[in-house]
Amino acid sequence: MTNPLLNSPLRFVAACRLPTQWGEFTMHGFEDTRSGQEHVALTMGNIDDGAPVLGRVHSECLTGDALFSRRCDCGPQLEAAMKAVQAAGRGVIVYLRQEGRGIGLINKIRAYQLQDQGLDTVEANVALGLPVDARDFVLAKHILDYLHIHALRLMTNNPQKVDTLNAVGIQVVERVPLHVGQNQDNARYLQTKVAKMGHFVN
Template structure:
C-alpha cells in the first residue's frame, strides 16, 4: 500500500480557475501546484465532465518549442491544437497540460538532446547519452487532477501506450483510444519513426489498425 504522504491524490493542490477563450471554444482553465517541485500544472475543461459517458481527454506534456515556437521537429504543437479542436467540436472534454518538458528532462537538456540529434543520434539515443531515461515522464499527477472533476473514465487522445498503461494502474479506465496523428513532415519523420520503433507508439489510424489486424 502506498504511504499516504506520497499517494497520487496528495501530489498536487488545486488552486483556482478562470475562463479561457480560444479560437475554438471558451474553455475553463484550472491551476494546480505540485507539492514536491512547485511546478504549476494546468487543466482545460469544456462542458459537464462529472456525468454521462467518458469524456474526450488528452494528457499533454509541455513542449515550449512545439507548443509556442511552432517547431516542426516534433508533432507536439499540432497535437495540442488538434486535441483542443476535437474537444471543442464535441462540446465536452478535458486536456491536462503537464510541465514535463522534453519527456521529463527539462528545456535546456532537450536543447542539448537536439544538438546530439543534429550530430546523428535519434531522440532515444540522445536522452540516453545525456544520462536520462528514454522517457522520464511520470503520470501519477493525472489521478488527482481527474479526481478534481469527478472523472473515472476517459476516451484518451494518444498514440502512446505508456499513457494508457499508466492510467490503468491509477484506476482510470480508458474506454477508448483516439489516435492523434498530425503534422508528419520532412523535419519530424525520423522523430516519429523513432517513437514507433523504440517507444512503441501506435502511429496508424484506427481504420488502418483494423485493416492490419491490430485491433
C-alpha cells in the same frame, strides 16, 4: 465532501475562463507541493456526469506548442485535441509541465544538438545520461480525480499513457488516434517513437 486531492501531491489553486480560437475553456491550476511545479487542465462542457470524457494528457513542449517547431508533432497534437473537444462540446486536456519528456528545456536543447549530429531522440538522451522518458502520468490521475473524471476516450498514440491511467484507476474506454503534424523535419523522430517506444501507428 471529501477533497479528491487530500492524499495527493497536488493542490488546486484557482480556475478561470479561457477563451480560445477553439472555443471557451475553463482553466484549472494545480501546484505540486513537492516541487512547486505547476500544471493545468482545460475543460469544456459537462464533464462530471460519470460518462466517459474525450480527453488528452499533453506534456509541455515549449518548442512545439509555442515556438511552432517542426522537430516534433506536439503543437499540432495539442491544437487537434482542442479542436476535437470543441467539436464534441465536452472534454478535458490535462497539460503537464514535463518539458522534453521530463528532462527539462535546457537538457532538451542539449539532446537536440546531439540529434543534429545524427543521434535519434532515444540515443541522444542516453548519451547525456538522461532517462529516455521521465514523465509522470500519475499526476494526470490526481487532476482527473479532482475534476470527477474517471473514464476517458483518450486522444493519444502512446501506449504508456493508456497503461498508466488504466493501472491507477482512470478507465480508458477508447483510444482515439492523434496522427497530425507529420513533416520532413520530424520523420525520424516519429519513426523512433514507433520503433523504440512502441507508439501506435494507427
